[in-house]
Amino acid sequence: MSANRHTFDLTMANSGKNRSSRLWDSIKGIPGSIQLVDLPLSIQRSWLYAYVYDSLKYIAAGAIVETIRQSLVWFYQRVKLRHSTSAEIIQGDPAFEWLTSWLTENNVWRSSREFKVTSKTSKLVYGVSVSTDPEIQGSADYVPTYESPQLFRWRSYWVEVQRVRATIQGANGQSQHSTAIFLTVFTRDISVLSELVEEAFQMYQRKIKPYVTIFLADSPSFGGTFLWNVKRKPHRPIESIILPDGMLSDLIQDAKKFFSSEDWYHRAGIPHRRGYLLYGPPGTGKSSTIHAVASALNLEIHSFTLSSGFIDDGVLQRAITTIPKRSILLLEDIDSILPSREDDEENDLHPQPMLRSRSGVTLSGLLNILDGIGSEEGKLCFATTNYMDRLDPALMRPGRIDRRVRYTLATRVQARRLFERLFKGAETDTTTSQGMTFDDEIGTQAPSTDVENSEGSALGIKQMEQSTETSNADSSPPSLSRSASTLISDAQLASLAVQFSDSMNDEEFSPAELQGYLLSNRERPIAAAAEMKGWVSRQRVERAEKEREREQRGRDKSPPSGWAAVGRRSGGTPGLTAGLATSYLVVVLSEFTHLVYHGRSRVYLLSVDQQKD
């Protein structure tokens, strides 16, 4: 087998610029393996030079392009720096809400292609509308991720906005990731930036008007800048809160007066702040009152739950400095900070774990916030507690707490108003042709006997009968038909409300408890009034049982002593009796033995524990 030999004209390959590529073109058409032997050194060198030359050429071209790019960026940055004003706004600061809302409203992010989708909650997010049908509200928020910078025109200025990740370093060395908006306005006039922010604020105010914005300090992670969790709630109408006459309107008037008399405070040299303490049992309307005040005066609420362990003096102080003027500072569960001084002395004798501080906030920290040098002005401060008696008297000083408002369990008048409010304009219960009420939700028949007992209910029955007649006229058989319900009349409502409230005592239940009962009967006003007595009796039995259990637990906790201990060890009242009987028997036998052996009696001191059994 003879190998084919191919010969190349190296002078040809050596000539011209692209020697290597031309040589390769000549070789690649030849089948089989090729061996190039004995290439002259000069040719090898020229190939190497060609390779190096080509590479250098490309490197140089790349370097030139990169230098031009860098120079342009440098130039752009210089121009930007010299001819623009920039601001960074970190999420958690109220201004972040204004700007995000403004940017969304102005469709600045319309070219965004990346979204974060979150289910709709009460948490405030500024998503964009992705649906073409304006009627569709959707159940999710589409929030653009805003990573790439967006350039847009505002008035006659170019504005660039970019959302960036920010890392916030906490005082304790912890770092937290957050988001920030980087805003650049291409003008050296700083007032343009402030006008833009002001416009964003005004728009936010208009947009948020039907809502109360609530800033919650409920996240354990925080940094040098305080990060709020922002929520919004619809306004709470004043009429929806049933309190003694004038109580709520007085409070609102007082707050209004406070805001309108800032100059007077300054002239008088009194710090412009006002503190209210709302105290009373749970579910009596304290939080609802604050919500209504914020709605009436268009204020934001900045809320701290002092019993949540992660808020300490430093956090509180930092957070308070971020609260704008004309807002409510709400300190919930203020009793959780520290036991009062009196309680402290008491506790030393009788330790009570409930009275120990559940908060990282100290009394002096709180006093400093309320009226110390670190306190902020132009704000209403509301504090709430269920345990007024646990508060330190130092907190009560005017200037810290200027007004105390007491909340009680519902009076009968309140109960009646609550009933009227919830059922105003409602339909009467759905009835059978015999005038029986039905529980539509669970399909059980409710007794109508109580209904007939009161004047109002008789009215109700009359009306039901009328409606029954109407429905009977529609040819349905009387025993099977359900009449159409009618709207409840004012007179009927008033008498049902009286029947409802007369079934309970004054200050027996909280409005929240009554509301719970009425809501579970929200389509059965007549039955709700009629069955109230039964509900009240059940509640009383339940409460008595709970009270007994509580007392029992209390007794079990206290160390056994005296004769009662004998009874308890052998199990409750029968045990106590058996224990006492045995003990008496032992005493009598012992006495008898002593008398027989020593010829005289002894004196016994019989001690019986005073606890109730």
Ligand SMILES: Nc1ncnc2c1ncn2[C@@H]1O[C@H](COP(=O)(O)OP(=O)(O)OP(=O)(O)O)[C@@H](O)[C@H]1O
């Ligand atoms: N006086 C009232 N009038 C109308 N509704 C009330 C009243 N009191 C309580 N409620 C209702 O009861 C529920 C709880 O009320 P709210 O949270 O205001 O009570 P609270 O006194 O702040 O309780 P807590 O001390 O436990 O925080 C709410 O749904 C509220 O609407």
